[in-house]
Amino acid sequence: MTLRPFEERYAAALADDDVRTGLTAFQRGWRDSRDAAIDALEQQEGRSFDELREELAAIKDRVVADWSYYLDEFEEKAVAAGAEVTRVATPGEANAHITNVVKAAGADLVVKGKSMVSEEIGLNAHLEANGITPVETDLGEWILQLAHETPSHLVMPAIHKRKERIAALLEQVLGREYAPDDIPTMVKAARTQLRDRFLASGVGLSGANALIAEGGSIMLVENEGNNRMSVALPPIHVVTAGIEKLVPTYADAMKQVRLLGRSATAQPITVYTNFVTGPRPGQRQHILLLDNGRTAMADDPDVAAALRCIRCGACANVCPPYGIVGGHAFGHVYTGAIGLVNTAFHHGMEAAAGPQSLCVSCGACAQVCPVDIPLPVQIMEVRRKVVESEVAVPAGRITALALGAFANRRLFGLGMRVTGVVSTPFRRDGITALPRLLADRGPVHTATGWRTPPAVPARPARDTLKPGKLDEPPRLAAQPLAGRSVSLFLQCLSDRLAPQIPIAAARLLRAAGARVTVPREQHCCGLPAYDSGEHDTARAMVRQTMAVLADADDVVTPASSCLAMLGHDAPHLLRGDVDEVERAQQLAGRTYDLIGYLTQGPGRLPAGSLDDGDRTPVTVHRFCQASNTLGRQDVVERFLRDVAGVPVVPLPEASECCGFGGSTSLRNPEVARGILDRKLGCVDRTDASILITDNPGCILHLRGGIHASGQQVRVLHLAEYLAGRLDGAAVDGDRGPRS
């Protein structure tokens, strides 16, 4: 492949402001129209998106489970219709075969409909090296070919290019002026330029959106009409398709149609859905079925489900880091979340390594994928494979080293205590004050100039929470937790960097009647290690946490990320041992994050019980994984309205990641910053002066960003906010809300 190294692509994407501005607008527009299209589909079908996508996923899985049967059926039917079918294992074989077909026909011009497989195998470069001219006929691909670029999106290949750049490009190539706002004239230029090519070309090349085994047919969906012209007009038609494109029947293909157009471009159906069965009279048709790592994917349970992919691009359209750097950095030939998975199999570990740290693990992709691929889990598995393969990833190695110390509870604790004592003079409001001077220059600025780093407190939460050290909080009139024992899981990050959060949580739980204990040996749920692809370390930490909490009654954590880890990722990590999985699930069954405990768990507080009369409006950032992994929507907002009596201003894009994203904010601070800016822009639009959320990672990230930006917004953990209302709320006895 001719792609530049990842670091270069990443730097180029960051240097180009157009990428970020253009993609943010694109993502917002797409989200609205896609959601409306899916709502309408649910209405039309009387079934949920989840039901519809499970049905399509089952169809695709059925093919992979019985692959050779369907391949044989397809081949037999296609051959009967007059096609020649060739199965190829590698890009080299595919390129050689296509070149032979073109040369044998004496052709030197090939028109191409959009085909990701031809990008995957690097066909254009190969053809050019053999004296054959490939002409891309999809408008976006045509523009990119003129610009000597590769697609940055599966469906909208040139989405990273602004119209001004395209106008300048066309002027340079075609020698006349184009007004950037006059898009129809630019489109017409493509029509004029390409029309003769379709008619003069000896070979037309296409991909396939589906290979229909029942009829030996190829399904091609498109809007422009260039694909059908490439297929239909030249005397030779060459199809390149991955073998995962098979579906058993035409009826199955229609189920794909229903989800593909809506997921790709929010259309109920594209303008053309072409079913091509064999060549037309006077034409020859060659169909190449490419493996290139696909059977290896099928044999690997960690990623097999990725073969369901119908290349709709939705996973990129909701991906926050994709919105900052675009597909040239986020992915390889295949872009977006799916690119972080399948690149390892189609293009190797080295190609897959670079973009791994860009994923913020927000889980948004899995929500929109029309074939229900568990992309976040698969990305974690590929990340592990990358780390284990030991291809050179400098940043990855640094994280691995840091984790070595982190995994050791005593060593980590000691290091943090020393840092905490030394940095005491620089600390104000929980974030570092003095280092800002340093932070305004050089590489330190890239890492911290936009986000004041948290200061390390002198004392971790676990010290303050020792028995007898805390004052008795006021007791709420409602005592849902009276007589109940709660083990507080502090979360490693809060314990050391934001102790006020678990301390507030403890106060609140005690005010509701609980007896709160803090198991001493607790350390970390394993999420940071999991996030870094260090699964052995992560497993060790999960096991340690399970052992520490084995005898606890209810476990409550102020960190929703730990809940997602213990409930979703731990059973996955321990899947080799059924007993361990069962124990992990038992623990998850009695573990709550604070909002879960107060709304669905035993700690359910009655309406108004934390109303102290304060009506200052707040807004709520929803922790992305709480929405995407735990399935929460507006739980915190409703709770605040009902139980605290406070007006909540809806935050635009409330469930979008804030950019903290685990290791991303350490390894790719520019991306974390870009995502944070988008979030803070949304906060600004609410006019609220208090921002509430319930995951400590988000809080440190948001607080640092707001401090550095000078915005006048207080960022509070739900526990801090609620504990702050205890004194004025209805307490045991008679006092009502203050007015």
Added chain:
Amino acid sequence: MTSTATGAAGSSTRERFRSGVEAAASTYLEQPDWSAVVAYVAARTDTVALAPSLAADKPDLADALEAAGCAIVVPDQDDPAASVADVAVAIVQGELAIAETGSVLVSEHLLGDRVVTMLCRQLVQVVPADRLVDRLEEVADWLASRGGQPGFASLMTGPSRTADIERSLTIGVQGPDEVEVIVLTATTDELVEGRP
């Protein structure tokens, strides 16, 4: 086509088809029969391309159009693209009309059939009301029951379009930029069925 599909084509199906067609930026029209189509087309243009398969299926259609004052081009075998190069309007017949999506299924086995839908700027798609079906599954049945024939069949939904430049919708890229869908409402079609 199955008989249930035909029977299901009630007025509400037609209404849904109509709104699908219009949502896809095509024009929806009803005419009683082919004779009315001839009059409608002849009033608007003086040259018309006919898909060869349509000309073969309705041999008197070309005569009727010529009698109404229209020059007729049926793409020839040798260089079909060149023969329609200067023709703006083309007529094809739809195999099915799909209410769910507002699409018309057109089969284009011959090169001559393909050039008229691909190269002419205005495409008139004519489909008898009894070819109206509710859902895409009925298209699947239709394709499956023909064992791979015709070799090229396309669901067409609106004029050619792109949004590749800054996601801005532009109509008319490589294919036609105007599509009219005409549903024939009469139960018998004189022009065809009146002949032996």
